[in-house]
Amino acid sequence: MPISDQEKLRIAIEHRFGYWICRNCGARNPINAEKCRRCKSKNLRPKRFKH
Numbered sequence: 001m002p003i004s005d006q007e008k009l010r011i012a013i014e015h016r017f018g019y020w021i022c023r024n025c026g027a028r029n030p031i032n033a034e035k036c037r038r039c040k041s042k043n044l045r046p047k048r049f050k051h
């Protein structure tokens with residue numbers, strides 16, 4: 001099943017605004033996340049794309 005346009009848009013928005021990398025487990029989290037979706041840690045650091 002191909003990726004929907006909505007999914008592409010979501011990814012594009014995340015890449016534009018950056019995302020959070022969990023310092024605890026290294027998981028990538030959406031920029032609006034308050035805590036890691038994998039380990040629930042709030043120890044997140046920002047990661048931004050530079051285009």
Ligand SMILES: [Zn+2]
Binds near residue numbers: 022023026027037039
């Ligand atoms: Zn984590």
